[in-house]
Amino acid sequence: MHRLVLHAGRVEHSVISVAGSAKKRSSIVISVDLGRSLSEYLSDIGEVGYLPSKLTDNFYAMELDVQNEIEYRWKEFETILSLIPGLSFKDANAEDVAFLPGMDTLALLLKLDEIGKEKKYEYVQIHFPSSEKMLDFVMLPLNGEWFYQTTLPEIKNMLKLAKLVRSFIKMPDPDFMLSKINEYHSKLENIAKLVTDVDTTSARFDMDARYINAGKTTFASLSLFGINVDGVFTASDFDFASKRIIVKDFYDKPKDIEALGDIASELFEDPADIFRKTKLVKFDKNALEIQLDYINAPDMSVYQSKGQLAIKYKGLKRTIILPPHLRGKNVENAKISDGKFTVQFS
Known part of the structure; x- marks a missing residue:
């Protein structure tokens, strides 16, 4: 399709x-x-x-x-x-x-x-x-x-x-x-x-x-x-x-x-059009970034275990398997700014 x-x-x-x-x-x-x-x-x-x-x-x-x-x-x-x-x-x-x-x-x-x-x-x-x-x-x-x-x-x-x-x-x-x-x-x-x-x-x-x-x-x-x-x-x-x-x-x-x-x-001109296209999850050398509009910091929690990162939000939990270059690192901090949730590793 x-x-x-x-x-x-x-x-x-x-x-x-x-x-x-x-x-x-x-x-x-x-x-x-x-x-x-x-x-x-x-x-x-x-x-x-x-x-x-x-x-x-x-x-x-x-x-x-x-x-x-x-x-x-x-x-x-x-x-x-x-x-x-x-x-x-x-x-x-x-x-x-x-x-x-x-x-x-x-x-x-x-x-x-x-x-x-x-x-x-x-x-x-x-x-x-x-x-x-x-x-x-x-x-x-x-x-x-x-x-x-x-x-x-x-x-x-x-x-x-x-x-x-x-x-x-x-x-x-x-x-x-x-x-x-x-x-x-x-x-x-x-x-x-x-x-x-x-x-x-x-x-x-x-x-x-x-x-x-x-x-x-x-x-x-x-x-x-x-x-x-x-x-x-x-x-x-x-x-x-x-x-x-x-x-x-x-x-x-x-x-x-x-x-x-x-x-x-x-x-709409065509229902098949994609009206907003945002790559929501990105990894770089020392960080994970998720585009998360409308989320406040108190609603979020993060914990790390065995190469995985679990993110909790209002009763939901998403567990992300970290890429190899981040698995040996620890979470340094996590913050929300301008609709982006960023987790820094060190």
């Missing part, structure tokens, strides 16, 4: 954006919002289900159904679950597994990995019901990468031991388990690179001027995880670090995609 947009808020804003993009390229909206039904909003245009529905030549839509997605990939999910130590899912089915924590996020990650490999859509927009759900989505591959890097040596040692006791204990083949761990790590790594690639991916969310501090917290939280926020949908104008996309309080239920595309043309 050439462009990935993550959007949290009203479903019509996602649909309008994709309709605008569909004027120029193959585009799809994927909704994980069960409360604001994409299928209901588009019911006068066409049927939308858990598989991509083609509503015009370039406009596709789907609602991610976790249970159907797990049934579709049941063998793959069985393999993933078999890698979890101490848990047995021998008699489980897709309906049982769908309610496990994080399954909706995992299903979406696998779907995005599949869509990326298909190369059918140039513009992909994922619609989330809230910024919290969007954060869950971006945190899983980023934290998964950290978990893999920090635990792989221990996992390899455990699997070596498993080879010795396998003749006494019924368990999956250790070599098979390691190959699958590496395979799923590769998927997570690709998604992590995708969502933090400022040339491809950006996040947008709905923002109410009455709750501007909440919007600033969302902006800062996404920035902490390296997600470039390039726009906010709002009904009123105000100063903000990203583009303000001024929308109406309400849009009528659409009768055709072309009408939605016309609305998009009024809001």
